[in-house]
Amino acid sequence: MLLRVIVSESEIRRLSIEDIPSSVEKLYQVLRTNLALRGGFILQFEDPDFNNQLCNLTDIKDLPVDRATLKVLFTADDSTDSTLDTGSLSSPSSADFVKWPDSFPIPKFSHDVELQLKEANCRYAKDGSVMVISKTLKTNILDTLADCMSKITAYPDRQHYENVAKTLVERHPCLRDPGSEKGWYSWFHSLKFKMGNYRHKLSSAGCPEVVINKRKSGSSKGETVKKSKKGEVNYCPDPPEGQSPENMEVKRKIMEAEMQKKDPNHQLIEDLMVSTFSQRRKDIVGDQPHITELMSRWPALFHERQIRAEFTRIVTTDLLKSFVDGLDGLVLRLLEVYKAATKSGKKQPLKDILDCLAKDDTNERRRAAALLGLPRYISGEDPSTVIRMCDAHADILDDAMKGMQVGLLIACEGSEQGAIPHEVFDVAVVVEETIVLHNIKDVTVGFAMIMGVIYCINLKYPNDMKYSLEFLQRVVMKISPDQASARVHGLRNKLLRYKL
Structure with a gap:
């Protein structure tokens, strides 16, 4: 098949491929590989049924069979159609970043x-x-x-x-x-x-x-930066075509000013978040700023919707859907494994969690029990430096957050809580003793959001829960599952063998 691809007014490429891809998504992959396209974009084609007028390509069957003319519209560009929801989790700009194709398209050699x-x-x-x-x-x-x-x-x-x-x-x-x-x-x-x-x-x-992954000199702040380890697809991407750091800095300042308004334009913010993605990753991965500096520079990032959108841009996976769907498929197995472990009488914290669940067994509490019991089971980890509960009516939260580098703060009714909170008023994500995200509705979403924050601001898993969070990544969310550590791999195999 012969394609005429209009990348820009000054760049029109001729591309020959052996077969028509089976889907629009696979055509995206072919174009990314052969034409070095970066960032988010949509495709339009000249439709012979309408005098070769341009139409959005949504079904591969609409494409002419032997030869076709395609036009690439970069969604990070200011010229993008304003009706396109570039912040949407299902849009090409956020969900269709560079991803390894199922079958690598071997290029033509000299x-x-x-x-x-x-x-x-x-x-x-x-x-x-x-x-x-x-x-x-x-x-x-x-x-x-x-x-x-x-x-x-x-x-x-x-x-x-x-x-x-x-x-x-x-x-x-x-x-x-x-x-x-x-x-x-x-x-x-x-x-x-x-x-x-x-x-x-x-x-x-x-x-x-590649530049950002080189060893830093002693004068540079932060630790040595290493390449991504958690299955990131877009760890530190190139800037979109036609965009300079100066251009993106102007957009960042517009977004920062918009966030100071009482009623900000959310569509504008979402569009600007997409177009400044590469600059934001460069700031976060390369400069490793303190959390207060990062929140001041990128205030729009620290909202649940934007964490989800940013996670999708980094991993090309829907944060909440992959977390909840994966957890629901494992909850019953995890709880049965916990019950078997308590029979020896050596895991009292697990028994306390299961006793709380026996008194009030709802789907929401089963999820919470599976998550809160995971660190206690997987390696006897002590989650107290990562997961803490506090009184929702307490005036001072500094004591509750003291020493928390990365964690969840669960605000409950009353000062004394059981192993599973009876009534959750708020769940907050804490980084460097600072609340970065709050007003989260329940414990399950809180765990999903801490995973999102860790990816979005390039944090390591805290040592006290590293195996638990790795389990959530590789087994629950299925991100790079084949690279699991021996401990996580062992629990996964045990769960797969366990008969309900």
Whole structure:
């Protein structure tokens, strides 16, 4: 299929792809990979049924079969249609950031390489003979693949390397390893080394994510920054096309002024949050400011809706839906595992939680019991520095927040509470002894929001609950589940084997 892609008035690209993608989302991935498109965008196509007038592409079946003209509209640009809800969790601007494709689209190599591969593939089809690969040819292939991979992420995971190596050999069987059962293992290792070298080039060229992951000098504030570890898709993305740091700083100041109004324009704020995303991540990941400075500079971020939207931009996953749906599928198993653990009489805190649940067994309290019992079960963690309860009518909260670097403050009725609060008035997320988010309706949403805050402002999991929060990430929310620690992996297997 032949595509004419209008990226901007001065950039109109010709792109040839073998097959029509099966969905609009997969077409987005193909364009991101082959044209190095960054940030959020929507697609329009010239509709032959309407005299080739532009229409939004919402169904891949609407696209002409053999050749089509597409226009890219970046949703972070000021020229975006004002009727587009760019803050919406389902819009391309927030939910369709760069994501690794299910099947990596192998790019076209230079003309001479393509000719050599075509001839070698014919010989392979005829007698099964594999190609003798010269150093120059291999370098050309690896350079091209590394360039395409880096447009998706500069730090691919193991499964990404395997995906590319496997797809390369399927596309060009003449490149198979003669002594390998899988046929692509040497390409897997070569790609890993090549990407390491390619990151040096990206760093020299000023790629934000790679530059920001270099070791900082002793004069720099904050600890050494390392690459993302929690399954972030957009850890420190490039600025949108046509946007400069100065331009985004102007937008940030407009948003800051808007937030000071009694009745701010929420649609304007959402649009500005989308368009300043890359600058915000650079501030947070690169400068590592104190929380008070961050709240002063980006006040719009610290609201439940914006935490959810920012989380979606970072991970491409809906925060609350993935958390609640994942938890509901595990609650009964977790509670049964807790009951079995209390039979020995060694886990009194777990027994107290289950006793409270026995007196008032609602769906909301079952969720709370599963979450509050998790640190007590998974490794005997003491959650008191992370999860605290206080009297909702207390005038001073400083004592309750004292020593809390990252945590939840649950405001309940009365000064004495059981293991599960009877009536929750408010749940607040605390960072560096400062409330950053409050007016949360229940304990379950509170746990989801602390996960959102940790991702949005690039925090480490607190040591006293690191396994519990990792479990929420990898098992409940299914973010990078294959990289679970041995402790989390063990509990996941136990839950899967447990019969209700």
